[in-house]
Amino acid sequence: MIRFLLVLTLSLVFLVSIFANPVNAVTTLTCSDDLTNLVSITEYTPTATTEWVEIVNMDQNRAINLSGCTIVYTPSSGDTTTVNLTGTIGRGALLTFALPTGTLNDTEGKIAFNNTTGIIHQVSYGTYPLPVGAPHHINSVAEADKSNCINLDANSWSATCTTTKGWCNPVGFGECPTMSTIASMMTSAGVTTNLTSQTDYSRTTDLYFEMTDRGRITFLSPINFTDRYALQWMQTLDQKLDLSVPGRISLDATLIRDLADTNAQLTMYGLTLADPQIMVDGAADSSGIVSGVTYNRSTGTLVFTAAHFTTFTAVERTTSASSAGTVKAPTCSDPPPSNAPHLFQIDTSGNSAKLFFTPANDNLSYYYVAYGLSNNDERFGVSYSHGLSKGVVDYSVQGLLPKTTYYFKVRGGNGCAPGPWSNILSAKTMGKNQTVIKNPQKQVLESQPAVQLNSAEDIPEKPTNPDIKADTVRENQTPAPEIPTPPAKKSIWQRLLDIIFKRNY
Numbered sequence: 001m002i003r004f005l006l007v008l009t010l011s012l013v014f015l016v017s018i019f020a021n022p023v024n025a026v027t028t029l030t031c032s033d034d035l036t037n038l039v040s041i042t043e044y045t046p047t048a049t050t051e052w053v054e055i056v057n058m059d060q061n062r063a064i065n066l067s068g069c070t071i072v073y074t075p076s077s078g079d080t081t082t083v084n085l086t087g088t089i090g091r092g093a094l095l096t097f098a099l100p101t102g103t104l105n106d107t108e109g110k111i112a113f114n115n116t117t118g119i120i121h122q123v124s125y126g127t128y129p130l131p132v133g134a135p136h137h138i139n140s141v142a143e144a145d146k147s148n149c150i151n152l153d154a155n156s157w158s159a160t161c162t163t164t165k166g167w168c169n170p171v172g173f174g175e176c177p178t179m180s181t182i183a184s185m186m187t188s189a190g191v192t193t194n195l196t197s198q199t200d201y202s203r204t205t206d207l208y209f210e211m212t213d214r215g216r217i218t219f220l221s222p223i224n225f226t227d228r229y230a231l232q233w234m235q236t237l238d239q240k241l242d243l244s245v246p247g248r249i250s251l252d253a254t255l256i257r258d259l260a261d262t263n264a265q266l267t268m269y270g271l272t273l274a275d276p277q278i279m280v281d282g283a284a285d286s287s288g289i290v291s292g293v294t295y296n297r298s299t300g301t302l303v304f305t306a307a308h309f310t311t312f313t314a315v316e317r318t319t320s321a322s323s324a325g326t327v328k329a330p331t332c333s334d335p336p337p338s339n340a341p342h343l344f345q346i347d348t349s350g351n352s353a354k355l356f357f358t359p360a361n362d363n364l365s366y367y368y369v370a371y372g373l374s375n376n377d378e379r380f381g382v383s384y385s386h387g388l389s390k391g392v393v394d395y396s397v398q399g400l401l402p403k404t405t406y407y408f409k410v411r412g413g414n415g416c417a418p419g420p421w422s423n424i425l426s427a428k429t430m431g432k433n434q435t436v437i438k439n440p441q442k443q444v445l446e447s448q449p450a451v452q453l454n455s456a457e458d459i460p461e462k463p464t465n466p467d468i469k470a471d472t473v474r475e476n477q478t479p480a481p482e483i484p485t486p487p488a489k490k491s492i493w494q495r496l497l498d499i500i501f502k503r504n505y
Contacts, residue, residue: 028088029059031068031115039064039113040121042094045147045163046104052096052165054202055113060092060228073103074110076128090227095202096166123148123157166202166226201225214243216267217251220305229399242311242383245365245415247271250311250383264306265292268314271300276314278304279332281368281381282418311368311383313416335363337412337419341393346427350402353427359393360412360419368418369395371408375424383413400429 029035043054053071057064066085073081081103089095104111108126112119125138125148138148138157149161149169161169167179183196192210202224210216223230242250249266274297278290290312292305302314315332337360345356355369366385370378382397400406405428412419 027062029062029064031064031066032117033064033115034117035064035069035115035120038120039069039089039115041111041113041123043147043149043161043164043169044104044111044123046106046109046125049101051099051101051104053099053111054094054096054166055089056094057089057092063091063093064089066095068116070114071097071099072112072114073099074112075106076108078106090224091229093202093224093227094166095224096200125159166200166224198225209241210267211243213270214246215249215269217241217249218265218267220263220265242366242385244385247273247314248311248415250366251309252380252382264309266304266306266312268302269300271295271302271314273300273302273314273316275317276302277317278302279313279315279416281311282313282332282336282413282416310381315416332416334415334417336414336417337361337363340420341367341410341412341422343408343410343422343425346408346425348400348427348429350430351400352396352398353400353406353408353429354394354396355408355410356392356394357410357422359389359391362388363414363417363419364388364412365414367393367395367410367412369397369408369410370421371397371406373404373406375407375426377407386412402429402431404429 029038038059039055039057041053042056045051055071065088067087069085071083071085081100083097083099085097087095106126108124108128110122110124110128112122114120123138138159145163146159147161147163148157148159149164150156151158151161151169179195179198179201183193186193186195186209190211192212194206194208195204198204198207204219204223204225206218206220207223207225208216208218241252242248247268249268251264273295276295278285278293280287280289289307289310290304291307292303294303295301304312306312339361341357341360343355343357347354347356353371360367364387366383368381368383370381372379384395386393395410397408405426407424407426409421409424411421
């Protein structure tokens with residue numbers, strides 16, 4: 001699993017680097033807004049059984065609600081075809097739209113993307129006269145089973161592209177890995193996925209990730225795989241997904257909460273339980289988060305649907321009789337940690353927070369970090385495996401918004417049994433090249449490398465230094481020194497922007 005995550009990170013880091021500057025909150029544009037230089041056509045196929053047009057949102061901070069926008073096809077003669085668009089195109093994302101069969105198979109024509117006020121971007125092909133405002137023209141129609149697409153290497157369009165519906169174009173996007181390459185890397189690490197069977201990566205359906213001896217997560221809602229946050233979520237999957245313990249699945253989908261209703265089907269393999277009960281964050285599900293539970297005792301396979309993502313653990317039920325009949329009550333035989341961690345310091349950057357806390361003294365298999373935007377807000381959380389250790393424990397939470405105050409707390413857990421919560425400590429993320437340190441007395445409790453223990457002996461007690469108080473918060477902003485940097489190589493989208501909006505070919 002670790003190898004898969006490292007490989008996946010390397011495969012996707014070039015895409016995520018395009019989106020290096022997150023914003024305070026997601027703002028959604030509409031078709032009534034000025035979309036000039038924001039939306040363009042990148043690929044279309046006039047020869048496939050299902051004809052389609054692909055567009056890109058150049059804005060890497062704002063999604064666009066496409067209600068009211070249209071794609072209009074104009075042949076040299078005959079009727080114009082208008083497709084009314086729906087849905088939302090994500091931040092820096094691609095999105096495809098189907099056209100009626102036979103629409104684009106003329107020898108010439110023009111395709112335009114319009115908002116409510118007029119044409120934003122248009123391309124033409126064949127012998128169609130080059131219209132004003134449409135500098136992108138290709139002389140021929142795409143070959144059979146091919147597409148017309150932007151070629152970044154040639155700074156022009158090509159009619160011989162291998163179709164890449166909802167993904168990077170095959171010419172001039174050399175840094176972009178193919179899905180088959182990503183999937184083969186996953187397979188070599190013991191993780192299987194249906195990425196290669198997807199026909200449109202801007203509209204993935206029933207996308208799943210699976211470890212055959214542990215579990216499987218299937219997204220029941222379509223996800224635009226090219227959205228900025230979907231890629232960032234995939235890059236940090238090592239912190240978001242935990243299948244390391246049989247009978248337990250933990251997934252933090254905070255980054256993609258705006259892409260889908262975060263509804264998923266979860267499957268646990270290899271259980272030896274007679275009648276499993278699903279615990280949510282170590283407690284019985286009293287909020288209806290879990291539904292559709294089925295269990296095959298002969299194969300030990302448990303399947304259920306989760307309304308949102310957190311930590312799910314399968315435990316054995318016990319049966320007791322009562323005057324009303326048989327009553328089943330969930331039980332957990334795992335002993336919980338006996339003490340609460342002490343969260344005493346948080347260091348932040350623009351989009352991450354590093355927590356420092358004292359360890360659990362006993363009965364520990366994982367830590368769970370909960371955080372939100374107000375005191376006792378637990379809307380976000382992440383669980384990660386961890387054994388007994390001595391010294392200060394630290395953990396970094398990624399994918400945060402800059403200049404935002406978060407409230408954190410942490411607790412240990414053992415199997416299905418959670419321990420007591422730590423104190424709550426707040427921290428504010430900063431902008432680029434700035435750091436903030438909560439409780440600058442770090443040197444008093446400087447962490448030594450964690451050492452795995454065979455028992456709970458010799459674990460230090462909670463620090464008693466009177467100078468260290470979770471309630472006393474100081475912020476020291478230390479701008480990083482300015483270092484001259486050479487001109488950066490332009491990203492794929494920057495090169496694409498040059499072609500579409502700044503040059504005529």
